[in-house]
Amino acid sequence: MARPREFDRDTALQRAIETFAAHGFEGTSTPMLLEAMKIGRQSLYDTFGDKRSLYLEALRRYSEESTGATLSAMFASDRVLQGIEHALLGFVDDALSGAAPACLGIHAITEFGTSQPDVRAVTDAVGHRTLLAFESRLRDGIERGELAADLDASAGAQFLLATLSGLKVAARGGASQAALHGIVGVALRALSP
Amino acid sequence: MARPREFDRDTALQRAIETFAAHGFEGTSTPMLLEAMKIGRQSLYDTFGDKRSLYLEALRRYSEESTGATLSAMFASDRVLQGIEHALLGFVDDALSGAAPACLGIHAITEFGTSQPDVRAVTDAVGHRTLLAFESRLRDGIERGELAADLDASAGAQFLLATLSGLKVAARGGASQAALHGIVGVALRALSP
DNA sequence: CTCTTACTTGACCAATCAATCCATAACTGG
DNA sequence: CCAGTTATGGATTGATTGGTCAAGTAAGAG
Numbered sequence: 001m002a003r004p005r006e007f008d009r010d011t012a013l014q015r016a017i018e019t020f021a022a023h024g025f026e027g028t029s030t031p032m033l034l035e036a037m038k039i040g041r042q043s044l045y046d047t048f049g050d051k052r053s054l055y056l057e058a059l060r061r062y063s064e065e066s067t068g069a070t071l072s073a074m075f076a077s078d079r080v081l082q083g084i085e086h087a088l089l090g091f092v093d094d095a096l097s098g099a100a101p102a103c104l105g106i107h108a109i110t111e112f113g114t115s116q117p118d119v120r121a122v123t124d125a126v127g128h129r130t131l132l133a134f135e136s137r138l139r140d141g142i143e144r145g146e147l148a149a150d151l152d153a154s155a156g157a158q159f160l161l162a163t164l165s166g167l168k169v170a171a172r173g174g175a176s177q178a179a180l181h182g183i184v185g186v187a188l189r190a191l192s193p
Numbered sequence: 194m195a196r197p198r199e200f201d202r203d204t205a206l207q208r209a210i211e212t213f214a215a216h217g218f219e220g221t222s223t224p225m226l227l228e229a230m231k232i233g234r235q236s237l238y239d240t241f242g243d244k245r246s247l248y249l250e251a252l253r254r255y256s257e258e259s260t261g262a263t264l265s266a267m268f269a270s271d272r273v274l275q276g277i278e279h280a281l282l283g284f285v286d287d288a289l290s291g292a293a294p295a296c297l298g299i300h301a302i303t304e305f306g307t308s309q310p311d312v313r314a315v316t317d318a319v320g321h322r323t324l325l326a327f328e329s330r331l332r333d334g335i336e337r338g339e340l341a342a343d344l345d346a347s348a349g350a351q352f353l354l355a356t357l358s359g360l361k362v363a364a365r366g367g368a369s370q371a372a373l374h375g376i377v378g379v380a381l382r383a384l385s386p
Numbered sequence: 387c388t389c390t391t392a393c394t395t396g397a398c399c400a401a402t403c404a405a406t407c408c409a410t411a412a413c414t415g416g
Numbered sequence: 417c418c419a420g421t422t423a424t425g426g427a428t429t430g431a432t433t434g435g436t437c438a439a440g441t442a443a444g445a446g
Contacts, residue, residue, distance in 0.1 A: 003391070003392050003393050003394090003441085003442050003443045003444075004392090004393085004442095004443075004444085005392090005393060005394095006393075006394080006442095022306070023219075023304075024217060024219060024220075024303075024304055025220075026216075026217060026219035026220035027217075027218075027219035027304065029432080029433070029434085030433075030434060030435080031432090031433095039394095040393085040394055040395060040396090041394095041395085041396085041435085041436095042393080042394065042395075042396090042436090042437095043393070043394070043395095045434095045435070045436080046392085046393075046394095047393095050434075050435070051434065051435090101306075102303075102306060106303055106362060107303050107304075109362055109365055109366045110217075110295075110299055110300050110303040110304070110362065110365055111216075111217055111220065111300075111303070111304070113215070113294075113295060113365045113366070113367070114365075114366065114367040120367070123366055124366075124367070127366065148382070151379070151382075152375065152378075152379070154375070155372075155375030155376065155378060155379050156379050158363070158368075158372050158375050158376050158379075159375070159376045159379035159380060161359075161363070162356065162359030162360055162362070162363050162376045162380075163355065163356065163359055164359070165358065165359040165362040165363065166354075166355030166356055166357070166358040166359030166360075166362070167355055167359075169299060169302055169303065169355070169358040169359070169362065170351070170354070170355050170358065172302055172303055172306045172307075173302045173306070173307065173316055173317075173320065174306070174307040174313070174317070175351075179348075179351050182345065182347070182348030182351050182352070183348065183351050183352045183355045185345075185348060186344070186345070186348050186349050186351075186352035186383050186384075187352060187355075187380075187383060188383075189341070189344075189382070189383040189384075190379050190380060190381075190382040190383035191379075191382075195412080195413060195414065195415095195420075195421035195422035195423075196411075196412045196413045196414085196421075196422045196423045196424085197412085197413070197414095197422085197423080198422085198423060198424090199412095199423075199424080222402080222403070222404085223403075223404060223405085224402090224403095232424095233423090233424055233425060233426095234405090234406095234424095234425080234426090235406090235407095235423080235424060235425070235426095236423070236424065236425095238404095238405070238406080239422090239423075239424090240423095243404075243405070244404065244405090
């Protein structure tokens with residue numbers, strides 16, 4: 001081996017995630033990335049390839065962490081409805097505390113839609129995974145009588161994913177904590193028995 | 194007077210709206226605009242100012258038309274719940290038919306958040322207007338017994354706006370018509386008595 | 387202690403960006 | 417028909433874009 005790199009790859013990637021989430025792929029220039037990541041130009045290209053590769057890696061990592069956090073929040077609670085509430089509110093609190101002010105996944109969808117296969121592969125995968133987890137949890141809740149018996153679990157899962165997206169857009173647009181909590185409260189009515 | 198312009202200002206603006214909605218502000222270059230709008234470079238700058246002015250005018254006009262269509266769809270039906278259903282599905286059908294494949298308003302929020310006052314002024318205004326209309330309609334429905342008596346109209350309005358945003362994101366991400374209709378169906382459960 | 391590896395720094399590249407200038411064309415009021 | 421005015425099209429601007437090249441240097445391996 002030889003000279004080790006002077007920066008931490010993971011923290012640099014984390015900073016890239018924040019920058020891309022805030023300004024999108026097209027709105028982020030390489031100088032912006034260099035300043036945010038606090039690394040030199042050549043280090044970026046050596047370590048992450050080109051700008052697009054870095055974006056895809058950032059999107060993949062963000063998606064993994066974000067869905068992981070959401071789903072583990074949902075499964076952490078014994079009561080199904082409360083778990084879903086925590087899953088939805090988890091992002092809200094992060095957004096308002098400034099920890100994760102914007103969602104890179106939502107930004108990727110609105111920026112590229114379905115036009116770029118490699119981006120879509122990531123957004124589709126995270127959507128699919130989230131839907132399966134939501135649906136499974138909804139089925140449990142229906143069986144246990146904690147949720148409405150006539151609820152369609154598949155449609156319900158899709159509804160929850162859309163609600164999460166709507167929450168993220170609202171938060172990005174400057175909605176207050178009260179407004180976001182109110183949204184969650186009404187959304188849960190759709191599932192309740 | 195003198196030489197009249199050879200293009201129609203409104204149709205050129207409409208094409209700019211589609212281009213900005215598809216690629217965002219940063220992702221749209223002036224050559225892309227010229228080709229989509231089918232006008233010359235100088236015509237663009239003479240007629241619309243610079244790129245940013247054109248974007249703001251496009252955003253304003255899109256917002257006006259889009260909220261107008263949504264709200265008139267809602268008020269067109271006598272039954273409150275059905276009106277809300279039509280309002281939510283109106284965009285869905287437009288999106289799937291390719292008439293309005295993407296929402297410029299959502300794109301503006303995800304791209305800029307609250308960082309640019311002139312953009313935010315537009316997104317805030319359309320949000321406010323939509324919320325007021327939703328809330329008023331929800332109150333009517335509650336009074337008439339068509340909606341749940343214990344529903345918070347203000348929170349319900351915010352919920353509907355978030356649901357609409359979620360639908361638009363889902364449609365942009367490639368969701369099927371069945372999935373989008375399913376989302377609307379579940380969402381309406383939250384309002385029903 | 388030296389050799390080798392590879393990270394860092396800064397200069398540099400062609401291409402593209404948004405925007406402007408200018409000459410020409412086209413229309414209208416007189 | 418002419419004069420005044422405005423639109424159009426092409427050339428061009430300086431700045432910025434993403435990406436590369438090359439020289440210098442730090443650090444582990446033998």
